Amino acid sequence: MSAQSEHLGRSRRDFLRGAAGLALGSASLSASPFIRGAAAAAKRKIIVVTFGGGARDQETFSSSGQENIPHLIHDLAPRASFFTQVINQGILGHYVATASLATGVYETLNNFSAVPPEHPTVFEYFRKDLNRPASDAWVVAPSNGFNRIGESDARSFGNGLGARVVLPKHLLNAATSGSNSGFGHLLHDNYETPLYTPQLVGGEFELQQLEMILKLSVDDFKAHALTVSSPDELSVYIARRLMREQSPSLLWITMHDIDVAHAGAYSLYVDGIRRTDRLCLELWQAAQSEPEYAGNTTLFILPDFGRDADEDAGGNGFQHHRTGDAASRTTWMMALGAGVREGMVYDQPMQSIDLVPTLGTMMGFSPSLSQGKPVKELV
Numbered sequence: 001m002s003a004q005s006e007h008l009g010r011s012r013r014d015f016l017r018g019a020a021g022l023a024l025g026s027a028s029l030s031a032s033p034f035i036r037g038a039a040a041a042a043k044r045k046i047i048v049v050t051f052g053g054g055a056r057d058q059e060t061f062s063s064s065g066q067e068n069i070p071h072l073i074h075d076l077a078p079r080a081s082f083f084t085q086v087i088n089q090g091i092l093g094h095y096v097a098t099a100s101l102a103t104g105v106y107e108t109l110n111n112f113s114a115v116p117p118e119h120p121t122v123f124e125y126f127r128k129d130l131n132r133p134a135s136d137a138w139v140v141a142p143s144n145g146f147n148r149i150g151e152s153d154a155r156s157f158g159n160g161l162g163a164r165v166v167l168p169k170h171l172l173n174a175a176t177s178g179s180n181s182g183f184g185h186l187l188h189d190n191y192e193t194p195l196y197t198p199q200l201v202g203g204e205f206e207l208q209q210l211e212m213i214l215k216l217s218v219d220d221f222k223a224h225a226l227t228v229s230s231p232d233e234l235s236v237y238i239a240r241r242l243m244r245e246q247s248p249s250l251l252w253i254t255m256h257d258i259d260v261a262h263a264g265a266y267s268l269y270v271d272g273i274r275r276t277d278r279l280c281l282e283l284w285q286a287a288q289s290e291p292e293y294a295g296n297t298t299l300f301i302l303p304d305f306g307r308d309a310d311e312d313a314g315g316n317g318f319q320h321h322r323t324g325d326a327a328s329r330t331t332w333m334m335a336l337g338a339g340v341r342e343g344m345v346y347d348q349p350m351q352s353i354d355l356v357p358t359l360g361t362m363m364g365f366s367p368s369l370s371q372g373k374p375v376k377e378l379v
């Protein structure tokens with residue numbers, strides 16, 4: 001496992017040095033890139049983009065895959081610190097893995113159940129320690145099953161200090177009063193198992209989110225929804241409205257289009273990768289053009305985990321993530337923007353649960369129950 005993970009990390013590193021011109025980094029060789037000081041901390045914005053279901057290197061960070069991710073390689077990586085060996089040692093289901101990313105603990109909750117994370121979330125640490133209002137932490141989540149991800153049931157925190165969660169599919173269901181004709185492709189929810197179909201809701205609360213928070217009329221929202229081709233495009237649209245209207249300092253967006261791979265159609269999986277590549281650039285550009293974000297935002301991009309390798313007898317290649325092999329557990333992370341060294345690649349191993357402690361050090365809160373540790377190349 002470890003040798004295979006190292007091999008994956010090194011081949012990503014070598015590919016990025018060649019294709020994107022990144023320099024091999026060593027944290028010990030240069031001063032911290034981190035911007036300190038109270039004024040900078042008060043203005044700092046963090047945007048985290050996770051993919052529910054990553055993609056394999058064959059279709060992304062390799063000579064055969066690079067054509068699918070031109071923006072990640074040529075527009076974003078040269079501005080980023082890229083970590084090529086991010087190990088997920090937890091359960092490889094999307095909700096539980098995303099919850100683990102958000103708590104800094106490998107959660108063990110039932111992946112197919114809309115329950116809150118057991119340990120405090122990054123949103124609760126952030127709001128509690130920095131005394132921030134509810135409007136300052138938002139999650140845009142792809143699946144109806146993610147509606148509890150904003151706040152744990154940890155007793156010392158679980159008292160209204162979480163993030164607000166917006167589920168674009170619920171907004172759409174509310175806006176169309178449940179008659180979803182013409183929007184079916186935007187409402188496809190869970191790709192992993194047809195046995196799990198979380199309830200699609202959407203009512204008065206969602207209509208209030210649209211009008212009061214996103215400042216969108218039902219008609220404008222529906223008209224825009226007719227122009228987008230996937231659930232993730234709808235999520236990014238909502239995220240951009242949130243940035244414009246609420247300017248949260250901690251914004252977490254989870255995308256899910258790539259996971260259509262479970263349906264077994266390779267071309268749809270590749271389409272999902274290409275769309276995700278384009279949407280990541282769109283979010284980065286939004287962070288450059290919105291006055292509240294320009295110059296003080298750090299963007300993190302990371303899949304929750306990978307997919308099975310072709311050669312693993314128990315797996316199904318690109319289609320699933322069932323084996324727990326090195327390919328499915330060894331993913332990557334890109335950080336770019338304020339306080340990040342540009343054009344660097346690091347192949348020292350880190351873990352998925354290291355994200356939250358890293359965000360804590362960057363923003364000045366203490367994720368006391370997280371089991372990860374800050375990534376030293378970023379702090």
Ligand SMILES: [Zn+2]
Pocket residue numbers: 052053094191192259262321
């Ligand atoms: Zn999946």
